[in-house]
Amino acid sequence: xxxxxxxxxxxxxxxxxxxxxxxxxxxxxxxxxxxxxxxxxxxxxxxxxxxxxxxxxxxxxxxxxxxxxxxxxxxxxxxxxxxxxxxxxxxxxxxxxxxxxxxxxxxxxxxxxxxxxxxxxxxxxxxxxxxxxxxxxxxxxxxxxxxxxxxxxxxxxxxxxxxxxxxxxxxxxxxxxxxxxxxxxxxxxxxxxxxxxxxxxxxxxxxxxxxxxxxxxxxxxxxxxxxxxxxxxxxxxxxxxxxxxxxxxxxxxxxxxxxxxxxxxxxxxxxxxxxxxxxxxxxxxxxxxxxxxxxxxxxxxxxxxxxxxxxxxxxxxxxxxxxxxxxxxxxxxxxxxxxxxxxxxxxxxxxxxxxxxxxxxxxxxxxxxxxxxxxxxxxxxxxxxxxxxxxxxxxxxxxxxxxxxxxxxxxxxxxxxxxxxxxxxxxxxxxxxxxxxxxxxxxxxxxxxxxxxxxxxxxxxxxxxxxxxxxxxxxxxxxxxxxxxxxxxxxxxxxxxxxxxxxxxxxxxxxxxxxx
Amino acid sequence: xxxxxxxxxxxxxxxxxxxxxxxxxxxxxxxxxxxxxxxxxxxxxxxxxxxxxxxxxxxxxxxxxxxxxxxxxxxxxxxxxxxxxxxxxxxxxxxxxxxxxxxxxxxxxxxxxxxxxxxxxxxxxxxxxxxxxxxxxxxxxxxxxxxxxxxxxxxxxxxxxxxxxxxxxxxxxxxxxxxxxxxxxxxxxxxxxxxxxxxxxxxxxxxxxxxxxxxxxxxxxxxxxxxxxxxxxxxxxxxxxxxxxxxxxxxxxxxxxxxxxxxxxxxxxxxxxxxxxxxxxxxxxxxxxxxxxxxxxxxxxxxxxxxx
Numbered sequence: 142x143x144x145x146x147x148x149x150x151x152x153x154x155x156x157x158x159x160x161x162x163x164x165x166x167x168x169x170x171x172x173x174x175x176x177x178x179x180x181x182x183x184x185x186x187x188x189x190x191x192x193x194x195x196x197x198x199x200x201x202x203x204x205x206x207x208x209x210x211x212x213x214x215x216x217x218x219x220x221x222x223x224x225x226x227x228x229x230x231x232x233x234x235x236x237x238x239x240x241x242x243x244x245x246x247x248x249x250x251x252x253x254x255x256x257x258x259x260x261x262x263x264x265x266x267x268x269x270x271x272x273x274x275x276x277x278x279x280x281x282x283x284x285x286x287x288x289x290x291x292x293x294x295x296x297x298x299x300x301x302x303x304x305x306x307x308x309x310x311x312x313x314x315x316x317x318x319x320x321x322x323x324x325x326x327x328x329x330x331x332x333x334x335x336x337x338x339x340x341x342x343x344x345x346x347x348x349x350x351x352x353x354x355x356x357x358x359x360x361x362x363x364x365x366x367x368x369x370x371x372x373x374x375x376x377x378x379x380x381x382x383x384x385x386x387x388x389x390x391x392x393x394x395x396x397x398x399x400x401x402x403x404x405x406x407x408x409x410x411x412x413x414x415x416x417x418x419x420x421x422x423x424x425x426x427x428x429x430x431x432x433x434x435x436x437x438x439x440x441x442x443x444x445x446x447x448x449x450x451x452x453x454x455x456x457x458x459x460x461x462x463x464x465x466x467x468x469x470x471x472x473x474x475x476x477x478x479x480x481x482x483x484x485x486x487x488x489x490x491x492x493x494x495x496x497x498x499x500x501x502x503x504x505x506x507x508x509x510x511x512x513x514x515x516x517x518x519x520x521x522x523x524x525x526x527x528x529x530x531x532x533x534x535x536x537x538x539x540x541x542x543x544x545x546x547x548x549x550x551x552x553x554x555x556x557x558x559x560x561x562x563x564x565x566x567x568x569x570x571x572x573x574x575x576x577x578x579x580x581x582x583x584x585x586x587x588x589x590x591x592x593x594x595x596x597x598x599x600x601x602x603x604x605x606x607x608x609x610x611x612x613x614x615x616x617x618x619x620x621x622x623x624x625x626x627x628x629x630x631x632x633x634x635x636x637x638x639x640x641x642x643x644x645x646x647x648x649x650x651x652x653x654x655x656x657x
Numbered sequence: 658x659x660x661x662x663x664x665x666x667x668x669x670x671x672x673x674x675x676x677x678x679x680x681x682x683x684x685x686x687x688x689x690x691x692x693x694x695x696x697x698x699x700x701x702x703x704x705x706x707x708x709x710x711x712x713x714x715x716x717x718x719x720x721x722x723x724x725x726x727x728x729x730x731x732x733x734x735x736x737x738x739x740x741x742x743x744x745x746x747x748x749x750x751x752x753x754x755x756x757x758x759x760x761x762x763x764x765x766x767x768x769x770x771x772x773x774x775x776x777x778x779x780x781x782x783x784x785x786x787x788x789x790x791x792x793x794x795x796x797x798x799x800x801x802x803x804x805x806x807x808x809x810x811x812x813x814x815x816x817x818x819x820x821x822x823x824x825x826x827x828x829x830x831x832x833x834x835x836x837x838x839x840x841x842x843x844x845x846x847x848x849x850x851x852x853x854x855x856x857x858x859x860x861x862x863x864x865x866x867x868x869x870x871x872x873x874x875x876x877x878x879x880x881x882x883x884x885x886x887x888x889x890x891x892x893x894x895x896x897x898x899x900x901x902x903x904x905x906x907x908x909x910x911x912x913x914x915x916x917x918x919x920x921x922x923x924x925x926x927x928x929x930x931x932x933x934x935x936x937x938x939x940x941x942x943x944x945x946x947x948x949x950x951x952x953x954x955x956x957x958x959x960x961x962x963x964x965x
Contacts, residue, residue, distance in 0.1 A: 229835075230835055230836050234838050242836070246830075246832060250953060
């Protein structure tokens with residue numbers, strides 16, 4: 142037997158004892174929407190296994206089945222060689238499966254220690270608060286985390302909350318770790334540390350499944366990679382070093398991607414939006430804005446870079462009128478902006494928030510209804526008092542095809558959409574009719590390559606039409622790729638905007654970290 | 658006037674106890690994320706069952722147990738609607754309110770207006786040496802004593818035990834609690850039934866200690882006031898003691914004013930508790946701090962595969 146054949150045999154017929162998870166032919170439908178259509182996945186102990194796919198490819202659904210959150214409609218699920226159809230998350234936890242969700246499953250009003258006791262107390266056999274405290278301190282020290290046990294979870298930063306999730310899963314005795322896009326919410330340096338941690342946990346003999354749509358994460362960390370597309374597995378457990386990024390990208394997307402990048406649309410002369418020494422009050426969880434001044438011209442993209450939690454949401458909310466400034470003025474086309482968000486909207490202001498379901502969409506309304514809402518509230522573009530379903534559906538069908546919204550029809554509830562499609566839905570709605578100022582916050586966050594490109598192209602096209610685009614983004618690459626001018630938001634203060642040609646990554650990085 | 662004040666002070670605990678029991682029961686429900694607006698109906702069932710048991714020749718203990726059993730039975734229906742079938746909790750609560758009040762009227766029809774032997778003070782002699790007014794306050798029946806002990810017990814369980822931690826987690830964020838391995842449905846059913854049992858005690862207190870007779874509609878809005886008191890006490894059973902005492906004081910003053918011969922319209926006086934409710938709710942709205950104590954997942958049914 143040749144060495145190559147030997148290797149192939151070893152690959153196809155692994156000893157059963159090394160297989161941590163085997164899923165085969167898994168199917169799952171939510172109502173009429175098919176999330177999984179025969180997905181396969183095999184993970185062995187001691188590896189970091191990347192699970193790659195576009196938004197809505199079914200990665201999270203497959204993992205939610207493994208972790209007992211959803212029941213599979215059909216298919217085989219085995220954990221450590223044993224058939225495992227977990228009816229409930231606690232059954233999966235007891236079998237050593239721990240999932241770190243993209244949207245953390247922590248009880249916000251409780252403290253860190255209370256969350257850990259809640260999840261692991263009975264299983265870890267902690268008799269008292271002190272026992273839990275000792276266990277937490279030991280594990281935190283081992284992983285190099287510093288987290289106050291008595292802090293309320295909803296007052297921690299996103300990366301700290303993620304660490305609490307990891308502590309929770311590991312203290313609960315998980316041997317199979319599922320990390321759902323752990324780097325999506327993190328800054329660059331934190332993301333690298335998180336990937337190193339995943340590597341280390343696998344080297345300790347655990348199986349780590351890394352859900353991601355960043356090709357970079359795969360090449361940096363994973364041993365093997367499985368790629369999903371439209372609910373099916375298209376690459377099953379290929380060694381990560383043997384596949385190129387281009388191959389992975391093609392497998393993921395299934396076609397060619399056009400990524401149009403920065404147009405050189407120079408700023409027009411007219412000022413679309415101006416902020417003069419704008420300040421807001423700092424409530425409990427908020428970062429107060431401090432004397433923010435900026436000028437946004439028609440036809441330019443002004444990028445606002447900075448790490449999350451430095452006043453980004455507050456800035457967006459102040460501009461659209463959800464937050465009353467304590468000082469300073471907001472001028473829309475040279476006139477003081479009305480206090481009412483609806484009036485600002487009528488005056489040509491549109492926005493795309495970072496949290497798509499809090500300020501963006503009505504999750505329990507259908508796509509057609511979501512698209513109709515602003516058309517009803519404004520006098521433009523259509524003055525209507527009677528709303529018929531046919532009218533709403535007709536408009537929705539147009540938007541769905543124009544904006545390539547997948548995973549739903551006009552009558553699907555918006556919350557069933559994946560992140561990328563939800564974002565397209567918001568754009569479809571906001572871009573309707575005439576507008577002159579667009580404020581976006583992290584427009585491509587959590588989107589796969591193709592959806593991100595689609596969204597970014599829309600922003601460039603809007604600027605080319607003469608719209609002033611204020612792009613608040615926590616992704617420096619995005620800012621550098623799209624903006625014609627850039628400013629940095631740090632601790633609620635904004636640096637002076639400079640033309641993109643007159644700065645570079647190093648300079649912006651310094652501003653982001655140290656402030657202006 | 659000393660006599661008036663002593664009478665008043667002595668009556669306050671008895672008037673406060675049903676409020677306190679009901680509020681405590683509702684706090685157990687709401688901390689687990691279930692809003693039970695059926696309190697009024699459940700209390701009515703407790704009150705009538707206790708009287709029926711007494712008039713049928715059972716002892717006081719049996720009467721109290723009957724009240725609890727009846728309350729738990731009707732609460733079971735609420736748990737089925739609101740927790741198991743995940744119907745709208747407000748609607749389920751209103752259904753139970755109407756059903757409970759109606760059923761208590763039907764069951765109690767042939768037992769109405771017949772005085773019963775009341776649950777009396779435990780040991781009047783112990784307090785003989787104390788000042789008159791203090792003796793009047795401290796000398797109470799067992800159910801009233803229990804009403805003032807229970808909130809402390811419940812507080813301890815909620816804030817200091819593993820069970821309480823799980824219950825609070827379910828009320829604050831059911832999906833996260835589910836992910837942490839808590840059986841959300843079992844926890845909510847347990848909380849609803851325990852709360853219902855305590856509401857039954859509140860009803861039993863009304864008929865056995867308070868009125869000592871069954872009159873149709875005698876709960877007369879106390880269940881609704883208790884719903885408001887939950888908000889006023891900010892979901893904390895220790896604060897509920899103060900809130901209940903306040904309302905007990907308002908209610909205790911009514912018979913005294915009526916019997917003092919002051920020339921005030923009777924309906925105006927009887928309106929006092931409801932006016933106090935409005936004032937208190939308004940006050941708790943004004944004094945609101947930035948962090949609300951309301952459980953985040955209150956009145957939100959939990960379904961695992963739901964995306965939100």
